[in-house]
Amino acid sequence: MDRLKPVLLPGRPWPLGATWDGYGVNFAVFSAHAQAMALCLFDEAGTLETSRLMLPAHTNDVWHGYLIGAAPGLIYGLRAHGLWRPDRGHRFNHHKLLLDPYAREVVGDFQWCDEHFGADRQHPLHMDTHDNAALALKARVVHDSFDWEGDQPPCVPLQDTVLYELHVKGFSRLNSQVPEALRGSYAGLAQPASVAHLQRLGVTSVSLLPVHQALDEERLAGMGLTNYWGYNTLAFFAASPRLACGQDGLTPRDEFRAMVKTLHAQSIEVLLDVVFNHSAESDGTGPTLSFRGLDNASYYRHPPESPAAFENHSGCGNTLDIRQPRVLQLVMDSLRYWVSEMHVDGFRFDLAPVLGRGDHGFEPGGAFFTAVAQDPVLSQVKMIAEPWDIGPGGYQVGAFPRGWLEWNDHFRDVMRGFWLQDDDAARSRGDFALRLCASSDLYQRRNRAPAVSVNYVVSHDGFTLRDLVSYNERHNEANGEDNRDGHGHNLSNNCGIEGETDDPLVGDLRGRLQRALLATTLLAQGTPMLCAGDELGHSQRGNNNPYCQDNEITWMDWDKADGDLIDFTAWVLSLRRQLLPFGNHWYSGLTDTLGLHDLSWLHSSGQALQGEAWNGNSERVLGCLIGQPGRARAPLLLLVNPDAEEHDFMLPAGVWQAVLDTAHPRGLTRWHGQGEAPLLLSAHSLMLLVAAGTTLTF
Template sequence: MLMHMRHTQPELQFTHMLPYGAVIGDSGVQFVVFSRSATEMRLLLYDDVNDTEPVEILNFDPNQNRWGDIWSIYVPGLQPGQLYHFQATGPHDPARGLRFDANARLIDPYAKALAGTFQPSTDGIIRPPKCVVVDDHFDWAGDRHLKTDISESVIYEMHVRGFTNHESSGVEHPGSYLGVIEKIPYLKSLGVTAVELMPVHEFPIHDVQGNKLERPNYWGYDSMAFFAPHRGYAWDKTPGAQVTEFKQMVKALHEAGIEVILDVVFNHTCEGNENGPVLSFKGLENPVYYMLENDARYYKNYSGCGNAVNGNHPIVREMIFHCLRHWVHNYHIDGFRFDLASILSRDRSGNLVPNPPLVEAIGEDPLLADTKIIAEAWDAAGAYQVGSFGDDRWAEWNGRYRDDARGYWRGDGGTRGALATRLSGSADLYQPGGRPPCASINFITSHDGFTMNDLVSYREKHNLANGEDNRDGDNNNHSENFGVEGPTDQPIIDALRLRQIKNMLSTLLLSQGVPMLVAGDEFRRTQKGNNNAYCQDNEISWLNWALQEKNTELIRFVRALIQFRKNQPTVRRRTFLTGVPNSVGWADVSWYSALGTAVDWHSSELPIICLLAAPTPEEDPTGCGRDVLLMLNSSSVGCRFMIPAIARSLKWQMFMDTSLTSPKDIYPDLNGPLLPESGSYTLPQKSMAVYVAN
């Protein structure tokens, strides 16, 4: 049979066209917005970000420009860069949840960029940042999602501005998307596979009266426009420039083999409660976009921030889907971490429901199939779903891992079993639901809480700079200062603190599951004991890169750990360990006391030995896996470990020992000293050693 070859055209870049917002046509722009209860709709056009009044007002004709609950108007002659607001007239009836304000200038819920800031007001009218008409075209030069398997991921949580804004960063574009590009060589040298960016959705820089915020939301968990990258992180202040700069950053990170995960905040907005301003959603269809109390004048508040987004309403659910697809296909984002994701599990009445439509649909969405989806599986109203959030498409921030790892290394009695469970991948949480170890995003620190350095330097939080009399922030930190609160010039204490940092980073990077580091922990970044630096847009939060030079020993240690993890499938299996012996008597994991005997899991003792067998050829076709021996001593005294009899016939070489000083603390080439022939090894207090079978 004669086969005919079909000639294909060069691949075109896939983009996701939004059905709402400002849609660019051949000779103008279509503006589309949803409002069920509005009686009038207007489009306000501006020439400049500093305009306090529009240069043109266009009225939507309800007979010609309204289709059901959709208002749509085409304006010929407009170009990308055009500035605009919506304005809606309707009932102001808080008892029914309706909060229309005919004078309010409204941010388009689908705005792709904002420009300017809140302008000073003398007439009581709030003038928020202006929306920008954006052309999504960008030369991606063939860039695609990297599709790194999540089981092979090493995530690095960072704040775009804080990453390079300190004068020590040495970049030409500090505090910006372009500044991140300049630091890519460092990220690549560290070995991380993904950066998880704290919120880049638009959020307020100034308050609604145009004043500098008394306590700025530096972290960005105060969303104002879900489709728009934050203008404050753009170096070029031209309206819409943040769109191009953000795409340049993603493209450059991908070229370096680094994925981009966004921390998204679909649980609340900056409009706040009944006392908050009308900026967007409130002035278009308040009862649809927010969960309201039975007395509709008031807002349900599962976020702790004044309101809760009504994520399981069909209209809002559609918006969230379009938003996720917009970031994935127009910005090439590789994944999302959903802040306070348990709110997404609540129905329109606020009740937690099984198989919530939004959570289930995100996991099944075909346009999101290449992305990683990660839940912060709790909210501010008591829901705690760690281990039970979503299906096997969802991974979770494992808060249990954080607490158990901290407790063990602090030396809390009775934590040996908990540590073993977390080190093994948290099967107690994820195996019952049929989810793999990579469902657990393991972390010991995050943006929320102490840095790693502060975790071993402070017993108490020191948040007075936040202006809330030290009432804010978690009081239960599982931290220890080892005799001095804060910085010390005592070498013995500082050496012990460094050892503890190495212990926790080693545990994190050698655990089954997916590790997440926090930017700067690898060179002892400090927030001076502040464990809730959400409002600190200053040196408390910014990375001081001078610490990079001061802590090269620790950076070398972390680099070697990350590389070991990448090379050793033994510590990143895709299925749970069983502990079942194989044909030669070895189990994939075995636990022993310091004497090399069976562990008494009910004992308050802390030292423990973990023996990990290399994966089988079926599990590891590359044959790279090695047998790994871990000895952990979180007690306050030294401990002599006896190697289990089953392992004494092997030749063991040191990979790392946190009690030793650099360069003898870690051997990146796995060529460290052999285990003593006696089969015993002594570790001082608060230390950990790892050997690899040769």
């Protein structure tokens, strides 16, 4: 292309973004309220603006033009012309270069400075007229041709799915078995040592913390910290370069693709945590980087009575307005891109009620959910909701449409209370049984399958499993907020000593509690989720909100890994895979034609639990006799003892063989015996028994 005489034709209003067709590039960008839109071209360094061309056509709120001779590699940005009327929700400022929301690759290293703000920071009602082009992030035109070599999605059935939530960098950053240059990257996650660990555990699906390109908040940058977790998205189509090592000269998106291809070859799914509830532009005092400058009134939700303000259902200053068709299209296009072009297998949606917020609160039948349900691509992948936001009516656990999975915080809190607390109200056998069996009160009455309940006791957000049994109080001083951030109510138990200790009795108790919580989570009915590092005994030193800690606090410490705990976790998951204690169907408690209950609950005396015994305070030992397991033909017996004392449990008739005892560091046991006789249950333990003669692979 002759850069001195660029030729811009009307082009097409679709697809949005920059699209190369072999002869030139079509540019299309949405703005319902802009009065004109400029395309700005830059030199190869991305610092010098070489041309500024007005997009010549405007169709259905899309500005578009076709640049003859343009090719992949071209660096560009946008300038939107329009009203500067913050009081009406309009914040157009043509002095600010804007990033294309559909950018596949972002150019530049963002540094906070006043030039990035559309408003004068000293006089917020006035437009800032400093040009930020040299400093702004730009988009690069790309045209990919990745060789997938016949890659196919694993398509793991829901009832077999085991989620493993991890941070791409934190997972391999300290793993000496991964080549140093690849550690902490997409390539590092694809290395044989990383894949071998996932296979050893038996997880089926990795759920990655955000990989969309994100920004560090100005406050964090000022303290020398970063937004390590990445929940501050700027570019919903761009793979974060921070998580790439550039192996073999690959771009971040191709390194990501190579990782997916490697994991798929081992039948491991890849799910992404996505953040479509807000953007990195923050509230009305935030920068003008992309959406705000292109069409603030359309991209964000504003109170009808105060268009200058921002609805803040995310807690991050702004809320994307999915009610707007083109904003909904952005979300749908991004999701389809990551499935179709990047081959991911599903998504976990951060603060998902935002996506269902209409004019009158959360709507399970809203436009976004309807669009997903009918979409031939997205309706075939896993969709997982974090079912709460901080807006009015934002707690929506159990209310999402059929086909959606949900993080179940009822399971988290009940299981923590049952195993870790002394408070009678927190240790109800009735609550335990209800959550163990997929929270039927939340999902069965809505005709949703048990597998939609994502069961977890630990996620990235909060204490690690090790810290859950080591700290009563949060220790977030390193975050720079005077220890005010993070959850204050953790239902944790430090076992008598705050923090690390060499006391063998405390260490033994902490081990027992970790194993009991792991086994409960991994064997329960529903879809289990394991947080990476919990199987290693990873500690974050009591920090329960380490979103800004890109260091040894969050990186998995492989050198200090608890080998017994890894073996234990792998054995429990092997038992789940072989036996599937609970099927993906609701139990009634009724008997079949042979007089066998599909599910029954037992007192330690062997008698059926009834009435007040469910909530009695004398003991909390509980037996679950599963007459119709998910895979095994013979009944299974799950026994739990959260008390600090041993208890005898009178076994049902039959010949039983124990296959799991969480009192053992690796869960091993050789116990077998006749029914209608007592079995001694260790304190703080769970046991799984099968009918004698059941064949298992060890």
